[in-house]
Amino acid sequence: MTLFISILINGCVLGSVYALVAMGLNTQYGVARILNIAHGEFIILAAFITLDLVTKNHTAPFVGFAVAIPVVFVISFALHRTLYKRVKDISANDGAFEGNAILAAFGIYFIVQNLMQTHWGSATAAYQFMPYSVKIGPADISAGNLVVLLIAVLICIAYNLFLSQTRLGKAIRAAAQDPAAAAMLGVRINTIMALCFAIGGVLAACAGVLISMKEPFTSISGLGYTTIAIIIVVLGGLGSVKGAILGGFILGYVGFAVSVYDSGFMLSVFYLIVLVLLIVRPKGLMGR
Amino acid sequence: MAMLEVSNINVSYGNVQALWDVSIHVEEGKIVALLGANGAGKTTLLNTMTGMLKPTSGEVTFKGERIDNLPSDKIIEKGIAYLPEGGRLFPEMTIKENLEMGAYPSTLWKNRKPDLERIYGMFPILDERRSQLSRTMSGGERQMLAMGRALMSNPTMCFFDELSYGLSPKMAQEVFKIVKQLHSEGITVLLVEQNVYQTLEIADYAYVIENGRIVKEGEGHAMLEDDYIKQAYLGV
Numbered sequence: 001m002t003l004f005i006s007i008l009i010n011g012c013v014l015g016s017v018y019a020l021v022a023m024g025l026n027t028q029y030g031v032a033r034i035l036n037i038a039h040g041e042f043i044i045l046a047a048f049i050t051l052d053l054v055t056k057n058h059t060a061p062f063v064g065f066a067v068a069i070p071v072v073f074v075i076s077f078a079l080h081r082t083l084y085k086r087v088k089d090i091s092a093n094d095g096a097f098e099g100n101a102i103l104a105a106f107g108i109y110f111i112v113q114n115l116m117q118t119h120w121g122s123a124t125a126a127y128q129f130m131p132y133s134v135k136i137g138p139a140d141i142s143a144g145n146l147v148v149l150l151i152a153v154l155i156c157i158a159y160n161l162f163l164s165q166t167r168l169g170k171a172i173r174a175a176a177q178d179p180a181a182a183a184m185l186g187v188r189i190n191t192i193m194a195l196c197f198a199i200g201g202v203l204a205a206c207a208g209v210l211i212s213m214k215e216p217f218t219s220i221s222g223l224g225y226t227t228i229a230i231i232i233v234v235l236g237g238l239g240s241v242k243g244a245i246l247g248g249f250i251l252g253y254v255g256f257a258v259s260v261y262d263s264g265f266m267l268s269v270f271y272l273i274v275l276v277l278l279i280v281r282p283k284g285l286m287g288r
Numbered sequence: 289m290a291m292l293e294v295s296n297i298n299v300s301y302g303n304v305q306a307l308w309d310v311s312i313h314v315e316e317g318k319i320v321a322l323l324g325a326n327g328a329g330k331t332t333l334l335n336t337m338t339g340m341l342k343p344t345s346g347e348v349t350f351k352g353e354r355i356d357n358l359p360s361d362k363i364i365e366k367g368i369a370y371l372p373e374g375g376r377l378f379p380e381m382t383i384k385e386n387l388e389m390g391a392y393p394s395t396l397w398k399n400r401k402p403d404l405e406r407i408y409g410m411f412p413i414l415d416e417r418r419s420q421l422s423r424t425m426s427g428g429e430r431q432m433l434a435m436g437r438a439l440m441s442n443p444t445m446c447f448f449d450e451l452s453y454g455l456s457p458k459m460a461q462e463v464f465k466i467v468k469q470l471h472s473e474g475i476t477v478l479l480v481e482q483n484v485y486q487t488l489e490i491a492d493y494a495y496v497i498e499n500g501r502i503v504k505e506g507e508g509h510a511m512l513e514d515d516y517i518k519q520a521y522l523g524v
Contacts, residue, residue, distance in 0.1 A: 167397055174378050174389050181376035183340060185437075186361030186393040 005139040007257050013145045015252020016152035017210050021225055022232035022244035023159060024203030030176040030239035031196035033098050034084060037105040039229055040222030041112035042072050042201050046208025047217050048120050054127045054212075061129055064209035069202050076201030079108065080194040109223070116219040126216035148210045155206050156245055163241065172196055176239055231270050235277055237287025246285055289352060291316040291476055292337070292368075292445060297346030297356070299336050306332045307500045309346075314445070314493075319467070319477045321491035321508065323484055323521060329500040330480045331373060334447050338370045339363045350445070361393040369443035373450040373480075375434030379423035383414050386422050386433055390440030400440065407436040428459040435466060445476040452483045464490060484521040488512045496521075 021043065028036045049071065050064030057063075087104050091097035130144035163169040174182040175192045183189045207225070211217060232251055236243025251270060258269050277284070290313035299307040307329050314320045324330050335341045337348055339360040348356040355363050364370075369390075377386050387407055391400040408415035411432045417425075422433060431451065438446060448467065452460035464486055471477055471490075481487040488494060491508035496517070504516060511517050 167392070170381070170385055170388060171392065173381060173385075177378045177380055178376055181372060181378070182389070183360060184338060184370055184372055184376070185389050186359075186364045187389075188359065188361070 002138045003260065005137050006141070007253070007260065009136060009139070009141050009149075010145060011253035011256035012249070013149045013152075013214065013252070014256050015249035016149050016156065017207055017214070017248075018228060018232055018252050018255075019156055019245045019248025020152055020203050020207040020210070021229045022236065022248050023156070023241055024200040024207065025226070025229040026200075026233050026236075026239060026241060026244045027172075027203065028197050028200035029233065030241075031172060031179075032080065032084070032193040032200075033094065034080075034101040034105060034197060035098070035230075036197075036200065037102060037226060038109040038112055038222075039200070039204055040224065040226035041109055041116070042076070042204040042222075043208035043211060043225050044116060044217060044219060044222040045112065046072060046205040047212035048116060048125065048219075050209045050212040051120075051125050051127055054129075061127070061209065061213050064212065065206065068205040068209055072201040072205040073198045077194055077198040080197040083108070084197070085190075109226075113220060113222060120219055122219055124216045124218050125212075127212070129213040142214075145214055148214045152207075152210055155203075159203070160241065168195070172199075227267070228270065231274050233284075234274055235284055237284030240284070240286040243284055243286030290314055291351060292478070293349045294333070294337065295347050295349075297336060297343040297348065299332055299341055299343050305500065307336070307343075310497070310500070310502055311346075312495050312502065312505075314476060314478055316476055317471075317474060318492040319471050319479060319490055319508075321487045321494040322478060322480045322497060323482075323487065323494055324497035325482070328497045330497055331449060332500075333497070334370065334372075334449055334478075334480060338368065338447065364441050364443075365393045365395050367442070367444040368447065369438040369441050369445070370447045371434050371438040371449060371451065373453065375430050377422040377430055377433060377437070380421060382419045382421055383425075383433055384418040387414070387437050387440050390437035393441070396441050403440050403442060407440060410439070411436050428455060428462070431455060431459070431463055435463075439470075443475065445478070446470065447478045447480070449480045450482065451479065452481065452486065460486065484517070485512075488517075 025036060025039050028034050046064065046068035049068045050061050053059045053063050053067060054061050083104055084101060087100045088097055091100050130147060132143055133140040134143050134146065163173055171182065171187045171192055175187055175189060179189050228251065232244060232247035235250065236247030254269060254273065255266050258265050292314040294310060294312045296309050296311055297307060298305065298309060310333060322330055332341065336343055339358055343356055347354055350366055350368060355366065378389065387404055388400055391397055391403055413429060414433060414436055422430065425433065451463050455463060460483065467477055468490055479487050479491060488508045488511050494506065494508050494511045495502050496504040506514065
């Protein structure tokens with residue numbers, strides 16, 4: 001029973017963070033058509049920014065949101081307007097752009113990771129956040145983790161409300177479904193693409209702040225999160241935000257349950273899930 | 289002065305020229321048809337008039353103002369609505385959201401609520417299904433929704449690209465009836481069609497485009513009697 005409640009809640013915590021990471025990657029791919037290999041680097045950048053704020057400036061880790069979000073937004077927006085615009089201009093067609101964009105993203109991945117390694121070193125980084133536990137039934141659950149869960153769920157809800165209720169959100173969904181038709185209705189498609197790339201970065205930054213609150217990380221942890229995000233996006237369905245949330249929680253639960261036994265098996269089990277899914281339902285759970 | 293004036297435009301895709309010295313004018317309150325086979329340049333011309341493509345030379349004016357250098361949202365705000373071939377609805381958005389996208393340009397977005405009610409009044413079938421996803425509708429219903437979306441911007445001129453394509457003859461007739469109704473309400477219409485006979489029956493004036501050039505023009509009914517049109521487009 002204790003183990004069951006522990007998996008129920010901690011799996012949910014992990015899943016909510018995974019959902020954020022995957023929603024970000026999905027927003028970037030769904031509209032801007034960039035499979036952003038460097039996604040995880042911006043997660044870790046946000047985590048380091050938060051670490052510095054907490055350890056050097058003695059602020060609460062929540063201040064990390066106020067600093068990391070604008071930083072990553074500006075970097076991502078600028079990258080899209082310069083690097084990816086150039087890649088688009090020299091690509092013969094949309095298919096060629098997708099391939100070239102992955103290569104460009106690899107370049108960004110190496111640059112950002114090396115800069116972080118130079119600046120913050122390779123050692124494992126962590127700080128203490130609400131280091132006490134709450135009793136839920138017979139299980140001891142970390143209070144910090146519950147706060148992380150609450151914030152992650154709030155961001156997921158806010159992002160979905162943004163997509164379904166606002167003018168910009170509707171334009172983003174329209175552009176994801178049919179960019180040419182959206183353009184005909186007056187949506188400035190290049191601006192929307194740059195914004196989507198930047199919004200994907202913002203979701204990565206949010207995930208990074210939360211990850212710094214709940215677990216240790218290093219300057220090379222980013223690729224692990226990118227890999228998990230790609231797995232979730234394939235699992236949930238390319239371009240589907242709801243699929244990213246569903247897939248995030250599924251991997252969160254499975255991941256935590258497996259890690260109780262041996263965390264070394266986590267990625268292997270994830271790949272196994274994707275393998276089975278690709279055979280049974282190649283378009284993903286919510287894909288069309 | 290015609291409401292819409294296209295003067296000597298040339299349009300290219302990279303090194304491939306698609307339109308050669310094309311001129312058309314559309315008088316206010318008329319139905320004008322643009323006829324031609326697949327690949328003749330009809331859609332290219334529409335895309336140029338709606339700001340999606342920029343001509344390499346020539347100009348497009350609407351109510352006396354140049355519009356060929358404006359972005360699409362500004363052209364829509366001036367009163368031109370475009371219904372692209374196949375409707376191009378957003379399949380994973382509801383009927384209401386699809387309609388709202390018709391009022392996307394910022395000055396229109398603020399007034400979208402009364403416009404929604406107006407469209408629901410015109411097409412009761414859309415009113416009943418506001419929150420249904422557009423991909424679950426039948427072909428005819430989709431075309432109604434596409435027309436409703438185009439009319440959300442309160443246009444004074446509509447471009448309809450292949451309105452009847454893929455519809456049953458009964459549904460096609462229904463759609464042409466709506467076009468006539470819009471026309472009687474004072475909306476100027478540019479019809480781009482492969483359905484030559486039905487189009488010429490309701491058109492005041494028509495242009496024929498072949499290989500990117502206007503090869504023939506004339507009054508709608510006169511064109512129905514024209515030997516070249518009969519031979520090449522009506523198969524008689």
